[in-house]
Amino acid sequence: xxxxxxxxxxxxxxxxxxxxxxxxxxxxxxxxxxxxxxxxxxxxxxxxxxxxxxxxxxxxxxxxxxxxxxxxxxxxxxxxxxxxxxxxxxxxxxxxxxxxxxxxxxxxxxxxx
Amino acid sequence: xxxxxxxxxxxxxxxxxxxxxxxxxxxxxxxxxxxxxxxxxxxxxxxxxxxxxxxxxxxxxxxxxxxxxxxxxxxxxxxxxxxxxxxxxxxxxxxxxxxxxxxxxxxxxxxxxxx
Numbered sequence: 001x002x003x004x005x006x007x008x009x010x011x012x013x014x015x016x017x018x019x020x021x022x023x024x025x026x027x028x029x030x031x032x033x034x035x036x037x038x039x040x041x042x043x044x045x046x047x048x049x050x051x052x053x054x055x056x057x058x059x060x061x062x063x064x065x066x067x068x069x070x071x072x073x074x075x076x077x078x079x080x081x082x083x084x085x086x087x088x089x090x091x092x093x094x095x096x097x098x099x100x101x102x103x104x105x106x107x108x109x110x111x112x113x
Numbered sequence: 114x115x116x117x118x119x120x121x122x123x124x125x126x127x128x129x130x131x132x133x134x135x136x137x138x139x140x141x142x143x144x145x146x147x148x149x150x151x152x153x154x155x156x157x158x159x160x161x162x163x164x165x166x167x168x169x170x171x172x173x174x175x176x177x178x179x180x181x182x183x184x185x186x187x188x189x190x191x192x193x194x195x196x197x198x199x200x201x202x203x204x205x206x207x208x209x210x211x212x213x214x215x216x217x218x219x220x221x222x223x224x225x226x227x228x
Contacts, residue, residue: 004156033216043203043218090156101147102216104156 002027004093004105012111018079021108025072025093031055032074033102034066037088046089049074050096078110086112115140115206117187119219127227132176132191134222136204139185146187147205147216148178157203163187174198199226 005024013019025032034046045058049068066076072093078085088109092102120135138144148160161172168180178189187204204219 035216035218042220045216092157101159101162104149104158106156 004091004103006089006091006105006108008108009106010109010111012113013081014113015081015083017081018077019081019110021076021089021091021110023074023076023091023093023105025074025091026103029093029095029103030072031094031096031102032068032072033092033094034074034076035090035092036060037090037107038086043090046076081112083112086110115144116217117146117204117206117219119202119204119222121222122220123223123225125225125227126194128196129193132189132194132198132224134189134202134204134224136187136189136219137185138187138204138206140206145207146178146180147207148172148176148187148189149203149205149218151201151203151221153200160189160202194224194226196226196228199224 004026007022023032031050033048035043036046037043046060046064047054047066048056052068063079068074088107090104090107092104094100094102116139118137126132143165146163149157150160151157160176161170161178163170163180171177176191178187180187201221201223203221205216207216
């Protein structure tokens with residue numbers, strides 16, 4: 001079975017721009033979660049989508065949004081980029097029920113200049 | 114609220130010696146706990162999980178963890194460290210009581226293995 005894939009792997013953007021990151025889950029997985037990883041804040045939960053609906057949301061501003069398509073692929077969008085948005089963005093997929101382990105992709109490294 | 118605290122930010126061991134990475138949790142009810150490992154420039158890989166079944170959980174690569182409710186701990190151990198174990202390790206708790214995959218990560222413990 002193919003793992004979780006994320007595209008692009010690396011991205012450089014300028015302050016004020018917007019960016020869209022993509023995540024393709026493991027086949028059969030209906031839940032996709034997004035996380036931000038920075039040296040200062042560690043790993044922080046952004047949001048989770050299940051069957052095209054946002055099921056849970058972390059403590060991030062509205063500039064961070066996402067969506068999930070009918071094939072369970074998910075996109076995350078960040079508008080009006082700030083320097084502090086530079087991070088590794090990780091996507092994880094799971095079957096969707098509680099206690100099922102999440103499988104992580106390799107991440108997208110976003111650098112904002 | 115569910116949370117985890119990893120007691121050591123950095124642990125250094127010699128190859129062939131035991132590994133102990135400490136994690137304490139805070140939970141108002143029976144938690145689901147996980148250990149993940151992250152090698153440099155890689156995503157996270159699940160080592161093991163506890164979901165209220167056996168308190169001693171065996172994972173991949175010789176790692177295991179014991180859930181101790183009385184001590185609110187879920188420490189990760191391995192009898193003999195290998196050079197390939199050098200990585201960042203995260204203790205994780207699932208926050209919420211329903212079908213909620215909001216995972217809360219500890220700050221991480223960086224494991225160094227000396228030859």
